[in-house]
Amino acid sequence: MATRVLMPKGSDTMTEGKVLKWLKQEGDAVATGESILEIETDKVNMEVEALSPGILRKILVAADEVVPVGRTLAVIAGANEDITRVLAEVASEPAVGAPAEPAQPPAAAAVEEKSAVPPAAEPPSPAPAVSAPSAGPAAGVPVGKGRVLASPMARRLAEEKGLDLARIAGTGPGERVIREDVERAAASARAPKAKAVPLSIPPLPPRVPEGPEFQDEPLSSMRKTIASRLVQSLGPVPHFYLTMEVDMQEAKELRESANTLDPELKLTYNDIVIKACAAALRLHPEVNASFRGDAIRRFNRVHIGVAVALEDGGLITPVIRDADGKTLQQISRETKELAARARNRKLLPEEYTGATFSVSNLGMLGIDEFTAVINPPEGAILAVGAVVEKPVVVEGRIEIGYRCRLTLSCDHRVVDGATGAKFLGTFKQILENPVYLAF
Numbered sequence: 001m002a003t004r005v006l007m008p009k010g011s012d013t014m015t016e017g018k019v020l021k022w023l024k025q026e027g028d029a030v031a032t033g034e035s036i037l038e039i040e041t042d043k044v045n046m047e048v049e050a051l052s053p054g055i056l057r058k059i060l061v062a063a064d065e066v067v068p069v070g071r072t073l074a075v076i077a078g079a080n081e082d083i084t085r086v087l088a089e090v091a092s093e094p095a096v097g098a099p100a101e102p103a104q105p106p107a108a109a110a111v112e113e114k115s116a117v118p119p120a121a122e123p124p125s126p127a128p129a130v131s132a133p134s135a136g137p138a139a140g141v142p143v144g145k146g147r148v149l150a151s152p153m154a155r156r157l158a159e160e161k162g163l164d165l166a167r168i169a170g171t172g173p174g175e176r177v178i179r180e181d182v183e184r185a186a187a188s189a190r191a192p193k194a195k196a197v198p199l200s201i202p203p204l205p206p207r208v209p210e211g212p213e214f215q216d217e218p219l220s221s222m223r224k225t226i227a228s229r230l231v232q233s234l235g236p237v238p239h240f241y242l243t244m245e246v247d248m249q250e251a252k253e254l255r256e257s258a259n260t261l262d263p264e265l266k267l268t269y270n271d272i273v274i275k276a277c278a279a280a281l282r283l284h285p286e287v288n289a290s291f292r293g294d295a296i297r298r299f300n301r302v303h304i305g306v307a308v309a310l311e312d313g314g315l316i317t318p319v320i321r322d323a324d325g326k327t328l329q330q331i332s333r334e335t336k337e338l339a340a341r342a343r344n345r346k347l348l349p350e351e352y353t354g355a356t357f358s359v360s361n362l363g364m365l366g367i368d369e370f371t372a373v374i375n376p377p378e379g380a381i382l383a384v385g386a387v388v389e390k391p392v393v394v395e396g397r398i399e400i401g402y403r404c405r406l407t408l409s410c411d412h413r414v415v416d417g418a419t420g421a422k423f424l425g426t427f428k429q430i431l432e433n434p435v436y437l438a439f
Contacts, residue, residue, distance in 0.1 A: 305355030
């Protein structure tokens with residue numbers, strides 16, 4: 001019996017797909033479950049398998065063509081089976097390249113278009129502690145086999161500050177080292193020295209003085225979905241934003257300690273944020289919700305989407321399911337595995353759909369603060385900036401601390417201002433006391 005190979009619906013938002021390449025050719029024998037072609041969906045590249053054995057009798061859509069979901073791509077049948085009737089029925093299907101029906105609002109979010117993500121944000125490297133210069137003696141320093149000429153006060157002060165008199169240039173009579181020389185050397189040792197930062201910007205490409213003024217690049221399936229989803233979100237969804245600065249000193253120490261104990265773990269700030277966010281959602285289930293027209297759906301399980309930017313363009317949101325029930329180690333390993341597979345476009349549909357809340361982190365790109373677009377039908381999304389070293393006021397005195405700015409985007413139909421503020425306040429307390437996550 002003849003079997004049609006159809007363009008599958010890879011996600012709730014998918015309306016069309018692109019045939020990338022055929023893995024089998026007309027006349028080839030195929031077995032049930034054998035991959036016969038590769039397609040591009042709005043989220044990932046995936047292989048389409050044969051649902052029955054037989055011969056690949058007819059290929060109806062060539063590589064690089066885009067067709068609607070449900071269109072017949074090929075026919076599998078017996079070697080001598082008559083497929084005339086099947087081909088006649090296929091002729092009445094939408095033509096190749098015909099516009100697909102508009103997507104309906106999905107039951108579960110799959111992509112956060114504006115936010116990206118990436119791997120977890122790292123803090124700027126703090127300026128190294130500077131000790132007394134270790135190079136050879138400065139010009140003018142009295143050097144020889146005898147004692148360095150220095151005043152008693154200079155000797156005592158140098159000993160207190162741990163400085164080597166032989167490396168301090170003397171400005172007193174006979175190039176004697178005096179108290180002022182030691183104080184200058186001590187001040188110089190305390191001052192952080194600017195680090196040379198290697199230039200990471202690539203050289204400019206050659207100019208093209210002649211030729212066309214521009215070129216149009218066709219939208220990929222993913223970019224089409226991003227465009228339509230942004231319109232679905234920013235237009236109908238009434239956004240409001242709440243921003244809060246968080247002390248990340250304790251989170252920094254937790255991360256460093258964990259990575260010292262297990263260097264292969266490579267725990268990131270993003271892992272800690274995801275775990276803290278899951279705990280806060282358990283305490284504020286009204287934020288773990290979505291608008292459903294005539295009802296607000298509050299989810300009993302916490303599934304957090306983590307926005308990942310793809311190297312060839314586009315975004316996708318792998319989902320950490322039941323994040324509130326997983327350890328930091330589990331979240332760290334799962335996030336890295338899903339992100340790697342996302343960048344290779346190898347995620348399964350169930351791995352990037354069904355999030356109840358999303359996190360987007362641009363801190364690793366040096367962004368201090370931003371607002372993310374809600375991924376419908378979710379009720380909120382958290383934007384995470386960089387963890388930066390900065391002067392802060394603590395009980396009336398200035399200290400050096402590590403701070404991070406977080407912005408919660410809320411759907412006002414689901415989350416009120418006070419509700420979002422309480423969630424963000426709880427989230428801040430957990431991040432500033434991450435030992436809470438161990439219980």
